[in-house]
Structure formats: structure tokens, C-alpha cells
Amino acid sequence: MKPEELTAMAEKARKQDAHFAHHIHVCTESGCVSSQSDVLLKNIADQVQQRGLKDTVCLKGVGCMGLCCNGPLLKADDTMYQFVKPEHAGAIVESLSARPVTELVCDTKQPFFTRQKLIVRENAGLIDPENLADCVAHGAYRALLKVLTTMTPQQVIAEISTSGLRGRGGAGFPTGLKWATVSKASGRAKYVICNGDEGDPGAFMDRSVMEGDPHRVLEGMAIAAYAVGAGQGILYVRAEYPLAVKRLTRAINQARREGLLGHGLFGSNFDFNVEIRLGAGAFVCGEETALIASVEGKRGMPRPRPPYPANSGLHGCPTLINNVETFANVPAIIERGGKWFAGIGTEKSKGTKIFALTGRIKNTGLIEVPMGMPLREIIYDIAGGIPDGKAFKAVQTGGPSGGCIPAEHLDITVDYESLTKLGSIMGSGGMIVMDETSNMVDVARFFMEFCKSESCGKCVPCRVGTYEMHELLDRICNRQANMADLNLLKDLCDMVKQTSLCGLGQSAPNPVLSTLRYFENEYLKLIQSSPTNSTEDGAKHVALEVLS
Amino acid sequence: MNTPIDVGTESITLRINDQDVSCRKGETVLQVARENGIDIPTLCYMEGLSIWGGCRLCMVEIAGSPKLQAACATVCTEGMNISTHSPRLENYRRMIVELLFAERNHVCSVCVSNGHCELQAMAVKLGIDHVRFPYRFPHLEVDNSHDRMRMDHNRCILCSRCVRVCAEIEGAHTKDIKGRGVLAAIIHDLDQNWGESETCTSCGKCVNICPTGALTHRGTAVGEMTKKTTFLPYLTLMREDQP
Missing domain, CATH: 1.20.1440.230 (NADH-ubiquinone oxidoreductase 51kDa subunit, iron-sulphur binding domain)
Structure with missing residues (x-):
């Protein structure tokens, strides 16, 4: 694809979009699909067809809107609806030109929505992850275009280093430093691996990113590959995420067809291909050396480090491994600059973090908040506190590798350092809230x-x-x-x-x-x-x- | 699996237990320690095979490193200051060996390897006189299907020496590991009986490399060591025939 073709594609999709009078967005991620949002989407499509509104209503299946406990969620023009059942399809379509269906309206003014800051999930709820043109209209591959046409690999790494982005998979290793190490390593080939083997109990951030904005992950990987000098990417996704696998496969095929993956991207001499590898359900394969063994077709077992994958990884070649969320941050950093990103968050933890809120709270679901937000604000304002008048006891962060934070530390800020100080870790971002009835x-x-x-x-x-x-x-x-x-x-x-x-x-x-x-x-x-x-x-x- | 590390020609110096030693660049801490008469205990390490790093008995303290390092997998660097036998390390080693005893059914008194078992010797060396942990007492099979060798899973410590020697030296790769955690076990081909394996060359390297009584030659068990008494009735007959 040539640079101007990307702009043309975006323009065309935007024009098409503007031509519709009404927009209905239905969440089609695993959480809502499990409560029949796929049937709902089909019913609405039938209703639109029956009423002859095909040219006035734009109907889309979109990514996660966050408030998973109230799903299926649906957005009709500016009104958000919750607990929408397939039989509500008619009422929703009818409401477009009349008054909203009041009993289903979800208040978007509540802190759950207003306190969030969306970077990685900025397009969730807006784009159809299965429609490349729609993704491009919302900015997909613009950062890759910028990188390939105006930046050197060193500049890309410098930008990532400036941003202060740290690995979102758990340990919080500085991403810029990792990229620089891989770019300086030499080998007969280099690889970029995206770790989508999210296995912590109660965590589903990466699944949501892969299901809701797959092109963003591919774009992040392509930028990383350009920066470190890799030509092949591998997306390691656990087989328990069939919808994510389906959407990513589709995204890869679309991108390949349109020349957004493959040879000579945007007229440069940069080649990049991505293939998917499925994890067979082993938690340990989230560990980088075990993941590499698994990709190589061996038993998923870790090996002693060093040598680190940055020097000797897949097939003995220098390999960059980052988490899904880390890659998904990259396009935004490139587009808006490392300085902008570094302006969000705390001194040592920059940007935003997605958390999967589960357990004894009112609002369970996905949130993206700036690093350094007080834990109390997350639990009591965004998550809506503990239901049934019970008292908060502890929050478990970081999954099986993490720890519990008790009520006396509710006022800490959530960033890598302060969580480590309390004996827990940021981990991949699972937060399991427990009330007084829990047995620790x-x-x-x-x-x-x-x-x-x-x-x-x-x-x-x-x-x-x-x-x-x-x-x-x-x-x-x-x-x-x-x-x-x-x-x-x-x-x-x-x-x-x-x-x-x-x-x-x-x-x-x-x-x-x-x-x-x-x-x-x-x-x-x-x-x-x-x-x-x-x-x-x-x-x-x-x-x-x-x-x- | 790791390949053995290339040893270069450049030499470096380091300290092990306050003793100045020199080595060639690329040598591991374990190699250098043993060259200098410092005995770091190991069970999974075997010279000539790839580094496994699974038994964790060779953990050493390196000054300036917050984490303990496995001596078998750590390459020496200039000026390293290593401690191999601190009370803390000895304590960890004892616990690890105790865990191995608690994991499966290691009953020395009825084991064919009694007296020539590396696990038993290790326990004696580390001064283990009892096991603090609850025993697991798993129900495990004995694979008696091979006509010359036997696999007793009750005695296996999963050091993987048999797996590596089979794959890396014999080139057969008959053996591998299945399962996770304490349920992990050595298998033959696609988890078949050993005797039915089509890749096993019956070379016997696995038996000789096994540190415990998990892999043995047939005929070595107490019950198998019966005497051939069938000729006894003929003793008198033979005498009578004589003039």
C-alpha cells in the first residue's frame, strides 16, 4: 500500500460513516457475547432491514465498552444502554427517532466512565474490529506510516524511551531499553513476539485489546519490528481466547491483502509478516523463555537466563518479547510523541494502565486509568464500592504472582513502585476485590x-x-x-x-x-x-x- | 535446551569462597569450582549434556546480585565474588532434597540402588536425618515392559538426565516428559510402554546415567535375584553314577 492509499481509505470510510443519520454500536466481545449480544446484533440488523432503515442506520459490532457487569452494552447515537436483551432490538431501533428506552439507559456521567483516561482503549466502542477500513478511519496504521516515512529506527527507540513506557506484562521493564538491547544484538534474523498468553485468574485486559482493536496490536508490533530490525512477528495467543484468535487472524489477513503487512510497506524497504501461534493452555508459557520453547514446538518450559531472549531467543536469534498492552500503547506514543505520554502518570510509571476489576464490587469490568491513581478512587468511585453494605477487606493485584493490599493502604497510588513496596505487584492488571466475608x-x-x-x-x-x-x-x-x-x-x-x-x-x-x-x-x-x-x-x- | 557454552581462550580471575581462582572465559561457576576442589552439589547436571538447571542444588550467592544463581548455568565474569556454602544455601539444599524424598516413594531399604544412589548419597552428605514435609505417597507405575531395562517412576526425581542423554548422545529422543507440576513424568515415545517403543535402541545409556533406582537393568531387583535350584536333585544322581 502506498501512503496516499491509506489516507484515501480513511477518507472513504469516514465519508461513508458521515452519510448515516444514526449509529448503533453493539459490544461484540466475549463478555457481552456470553450474554447474547451476538443474537442482539443480528436482531437489530433484522429490525433495521424490516423498517427499511438500511441507508440511515449504521450498525456495528464494536469492542468492549468497559462496564462488563451490565452487559450486553449498546450505544445508540449518544445514549448508552445496559442489560440489553435480544428482544429489545425493536425498541432500540424505534427509539432512534423518538425518546430513549429509559429503563435500559446506562448513565455515562457516572465516575466509572468519567474518571477513565483512554489511550490503549480509545477506539474500543467506536470501531468494528473486523472492518479494516473502519479501523483506518479511526487512525489505524497512521503511526506506522509516520515511522516508515519520517523516522529512523533510532528515533523510534528514542521516542519510546522518552515516553517512559514500561512493560505491561508484569515486571515493568522499561520498553525503550528492551528495544535498544534487541536492536543492538546481532543475529542471522530477529523476531518480535507479542505475548498474548494472558493467564492470571480474573484478568482479561489483553483479551479485550486483541478482540476489540486487533490492528492496533499488529501496528505496534510492526513499529517495534522496524525499530529493532526484525522481519517476522509472532503473536502468541492462548487457545482459550477463540474470539481473539478469530479477530486477529482476520486482521492479519486483511492487513496482508491491503499491503499493510508483507513486503516493502508504504513503499519503504521494510518487510514485516506476522503469524499466530496458539498456546495450549499452560500458564507458564507466559514466561518468555517457556513461550519461546513453545513457539519452537518444544515443551513449554523455561530455561535459565542469561542468555536473555534479547540476545538469544527464538531459534537462537535476538527476540523482542512484549505484552499485548505494551504494543498497543506504541501507536499512540508515536503519533502524539513520547513527551505527551510521559506527561501522564507518575514520575516512574508513565501512561495509563488497564485493569480488570472483579470480585466484590458494584462495577466489574475493564477500566483504563492514569498510573498513580489512588487505589481508593479506583475501588470506591470507579468500581462503585462494595455492594450490600459490606466493608472492604483487601484487593488482590497481580494474579498468582501478586499479593493483597489491605484496607489500611487504600490511599496508596497505583503504580509499579508503590505496589511492589507493599509486597504486591502491578502484574498484568487484574484486581480482585474482597470484602469482610473473604477468608484470606x-x-x-x-x-x-x-x-x-x-x-x-x-x-x-x-x-x-x-x-x-x-x-x-x-x-x-x-x-x-x-x-x-x-x-x-x-x-x-x-x-x-x-x-x-x-x-x-x-x-x-x-x-x-x-x-x-x-x-x-x-x-x-x-x-x-x-x-x-x-x-x-x-x-x-x-x-x-x-x-x- | 541450552547447548554447552563455548569456552574461549581468554582467561579471567574471580573469587570463590574467598579463594582466588582463574578460569577461561565462558566457563561456568560450577566447572571452575570443581576444577578447584570446591564441591557444589548437583543432581541434574551431567558433563557433556546440555544445561538443565532444574535441581537447584547448585545455587550460589554472587556478591552484588540480589538473586541466587545456579552455578551450572552461570558463566564466570571477571572479578566475580562467589559464596558456595553459606548456612543459608546449605539450608535451602537440605530443603530441596527433603522435597525430593517427600515427592515420590523413595524407600532406600527395598531399592535396587541402595548404597549406590546419588539421591541417597546427597542426603547423607547434607546431613538429612528426617523429612519435615508431608509425604505425598503417590500411586505410581513400574514400567516392566522392556526386555532388558525397567523404569520405576516411584524413584524418579525428574532430573531429565535420561531424556537428555537419549536425545543428545544416542540421538533417539525416545524419552521425554509429560504432565505438569508433581504430575510430570518421564514417558517413552507417545506415552507408550517402554517395550513397545519403536525408537528405543536399547543402548542402556539412560540406565547408567540415572542417579537413582528409577532406571535399572532387569534382574537386579531383590525378588529377581533367585537361585537356580533345578539342578539340585541331580547332585545325588551324579554321585551315584560315579564308581
Whole structure:
């Protein structure tokens, strides 16, 4: 595709769009589809057809609008509707030229919508992810065009470094630095991998980005590939996201057909292709070296680092691995500049972050807020607080690698540093809110069970350590433990954290450590109420086990 | 899997346990330590095979590094200051070996490898006299289908030495690992009985490289060591025939 063709395509789509008097946008992401938004979309299409409104109403399936708990969500002109059932299709179409359907109206003035700042999700709810022209009309591939026609790879890396963007997959490694490292590494080929193996319980940010704006991810990858000198991209998506896989496959095919992927993009000598690889449901494949092994067709197991993938990754070549959300930030940074991005957020955590709000809160769903927003604002204003008049107890961030933040720290700002200081992590952005009825030892046990079954089995501390930690937690929960068990659990946590091979094992004890840090009294209470409670040492336990 | 690291010609110096040592660039901490008589314990490491880094017994402290590093997978750099036997490391090592004992059914007294088992020797070396963790007592199979060798999953510590020697030295890649976590296990071909494997060359390298009694030659189990008594009745007969 030539540069002017992209502009023409955008113009044409915009003109077509302007010619419609009314617009209906129906969320077609997994959350809303699970409550029949696909049927709703079809019903509205039928209604529009029946009423002969085909030339006046523009009907689109769009990305996630955020408030997933009230889905299916639908936007008809400027009115947002919630809990829309397929049978409401007629009423919605009718309302276009009359008054809104009041009982279904969703208030867009509530803090859930007004306090957000959208960068990655700016087009969610606006564009049809399956329609390339529509995406282009809303700015897709404009940043890639700018990069290929006016910037050198060094300038791109400099821009990303200026922006202060950090990896959104969990650890928060500076993206600019990673790109620079890969660009300086030498090898017979280079690869760019997008990590879409989102596996944390309660997290669905990446799924939403891939389902709602797939071209944005491809564009981010293409820009990264240009910056580091790679020619091949791999999108590693978990097979449990069939809709994301479908949309990404379609997006890749569209982009290839239109010459937005392939040889000599926009008349430059830059070639870039992307292929999709499906993850087979292993959490550990989110770890970069295990992911690479999986892409190579091997068993998904991590290997010791160094060498880091930046020097020796896929097939032994320098490889850049970033998370979906990280890549999705790139086009905005290129278009509006690194300085603009660096102006958002805190001193060390720049930009915005998408969080998946779940648990005991009124508004569950996806939000994108600037880094450094107070946790209290997220929980009480955006999420609407705790339902049924219950009291807030803790919020779990970072999934099985993260920790819990108790009520006394509600006033912290949410950024990489402050969460780490409290013994949790930003992680990929899951936030599970718990109220006073939650049993924190049970929470730790839940995450340990997850780690136990997701451990790859390669290194002993993680393989057996997570099993034994789960066993001890199970004892405590079942009131069969004594103080020796608790001390053993603490020793195990320390050992597994220090000696495990990869991040999964090293962070597996975190849910236990953080609940012990803030809620040790719950552990003690369970132990003190155990009939077997005494100060006997662990050796006796083993003997008992042998006998039973 | 990692390939062994290329060793260059340039030499560097470093400190291990306050002892100044020199090595060639590219050598690992484990290699250099062993060359200098410092014994860092390992179970999964095997010279000549790729680095696995799974047993975590060779973890060492490197001054200036917040994380412990596996000596087998860490390449020496100039001026490194390494501690290999701090009380903390010894404690971790003991716990790791205890975990291995708790994971499967390691009953030395009835094991064919009693007395020549690396896991048993390691426990003795580290001074382990009891296991603090709950035993798992899994129900595991013994694969007795091969006519010369036997796989007893009860004794396996998943060091993967058999997998690597089969793939990297014999070139057969009959063995691999299935499953996750404590359910991980060694398999043959597509999780078939060993005796039905079409790729196994019966070379026996896996048996000889196995640190425990998981892989053994047939005929070595206590129950198999019966005596041939069928000729005994003929003893008198033979005597009677003599003049």
C-alpha cells in the first residue's frame, strides 16, 4: 500500500460513516457475547432491514465498552444502554427517532466512565474490529506510516524511551531499553513476539485489546519490528481466547491483502509478516523463555537466563518479547510523541494502565486509568464500592504472582513502585476485590492451588514446593495445623522464592507472604482453633502420615 | 535446551569462597569450582549434556546480585565474588532434597540402588536425618515392559538426565516428559510402554546415567535375584553314577 492509499481509505470510510443519520454500536466481545449480544446484533440488523432503515442506520459490532457487569452494552447515537436483551432490538431501533428506552439507559456521567483516561482503549466502542477500513478511519496504521516515512529506527527507540513506557506484562521493564538491547544484538534474523498468553485468574485486559482493536496490536508490533530490525512477528495467543484468535487472524489477513503487512510497506524497504501461534493452555508459557520453547514446538518450559531472549531467543536469534498492552500503547506514543505520554502518570510509571476489576464490587469490568491513581478512587468511585453494605477487606493485584493490599493502604497510588513496596505487584492488571466475608487463608490456598497445577515440573522448589505449600495451607484451612506447620510454610515460601528457576516459582509464594504480612491473625486463629494444635515439631507429623 | 557454552581462550580471575581462582572465559561457576576442589552439589547436571538447571542444588550467592544463581548455568565474569556454602544455601539444599524424598516413594531399604544412589548419597552428605514435609505417597507405575531395562517412576526425581542423554548422545529422543507440576513424568515415545517403543535402541545409556533406582537393568531387583535350584536333585544322581 502506498501512503496516499491509506489516507484515501480513511477518507472513504469516514465519508461513508458521515452519510448515516444514526449509529448503533453493539459490544461484540466475549463478555457481552456470553450474554447474547451476538443474537442482539443480528436482531437489530433484522429490525433495521424490516423498517427499511438500511441507508440511515449504521450498525456495528464494536469492542468492549468497559462496564462488563451490565452487559450486553449498546450505544445508540449518544445514549448508552445496559442489560440489553435480544428482544429489545425493536425498541432500540424505534427509539432512534423518538425518546430513549429509559429503563435500559446506562448513565455515562457516572465516575466509572468519567474518571477513565483512554489511550490503549480509545477506539474500543467506536470501531468494528473486523472492518479494516473502519479501523483506518479511526487512525489505524497512521503511526506506522509516520515511522516508515519520517523516522529512523533510532528515533523510534528514542521516542519510546522518552515516553517512559514500561512493560505491561508484569515486571515493568522499561520498553525503550528492551528495544535498544534487541536492536543492538546481532543475529542471522530477529523476531518480535507479542505475548498474548494472558493467564492470571480474573484478568482479561489483553483479551479485550486483541478482540476489540486487533490492528492496533499488529501496528505496534510492526513499529517495534522496524525499530529493532526484525522481519517476522509472532503473536502468541492462548487457545482459550477463540474470539481473539478469530479477530486477529482476520486482521492479519486483511492487513496482508491491503499491503499493510508483507513486503516493502508504504513503499519503504521494510518487510514485516506476522503469524499466530496458539498456546495450549499452560500458564507458564507466559514466561518468555517457556513461550519461546513453545513457539519452537518444544515443551513449554523455561530455561535459565542469561542468555536473555534479547540476545538469544527464538531459534537462537535476538527476540523482542512484549505484552499485548505494551504494543498497543506504541501507536499512540508515536503519533502524539513520547513527551505527551510521559506527561501522564507518575514520575516512574508513565501512561495509563488497564485493569480488570472483579470480585466484590458494584462495577466489574475493564477500566483504563492514569498510573498513580489512588487505589481508593479506583475501588470506591470507579468500581462503585462494595455492594450490600459490606466493608472492604483487601484487593488482590497481580494474579498468582501478586499479593493483597489491605484496607489500611487504600490511599496508596497505583503504580509499579508503590505496589511492589507493599509486597504486591502491578502484574498484568487484574484486581480482585474482597470484602469482610473473604477468608484470606483460603485466598492464599486458591492461588497456591493454581501455581501447583501450573508449575511446569522442571525445577524441584516450584514443582514440589508449591505442592507442599498447598498441602500446608490446606491443613491450616481445615483446622488440622499447628504452629510448626506455619513456620514450615514460612521457610518453604522463602526457599521457593529464592531458588526457583523462573518467575512462576519465584513469585508463587507471594500470595502467602502478602496475606501473612497483613492477615497473619487469620492464620493464627485457624491454627489456635485446631484440635491438633500443640507445639510438637514437624517430625511427628511425618510419622503420623506414614502410619495413616 | 541450552547447548554447552563455548569456552574461549581468554582467561579471567574471580573469587570463590574467598579463594582466588582463574578460569577461561565462558566457563561456568560450577566447572571452575570443581576444577578447584570446591564441591557444589548437583543432581541434574551431567558433563557433556546440555544445561538443565532444574535441581537447584547448585545455587550460589554472587556478591552484588540480589538473586541466587545456579552455578551450572552461570558463566564466570571477571572479578566475580562467589559464596558456595553459606548456612543459608546449605539450608535451602537440605530443603530441596527433603522435597525430593517427600515427592515420590523413595524407600532406600527395598531399592535396587541402595548404597549406590546419588539421591541417597546427597542426603547423607547434607546431613538429612528426617523429612519435615508431608509425604505425598503417590500411586505410581513400574514400567516392566522392556526386555532388558525397567523404569520405576516411584524413584524418579525428574532430573531429565535420561531424556537428555537419549536425545543428545544416542540421538533417539525416545524419552521425554509429560504432565505438569508433581504430575510430570518421564514417558517413552507417545506415552507408550517402554517395550513397545519403536525408537528405543536399547543402548542402556539412560540406565547408567540415572542417579537413582528409577532406571535399572532387569534382574537386579531383590525378588529377581533367585537361585537356580533345578539342578539340585541331580547332585545325588551324579554321585551315584560315579564308581
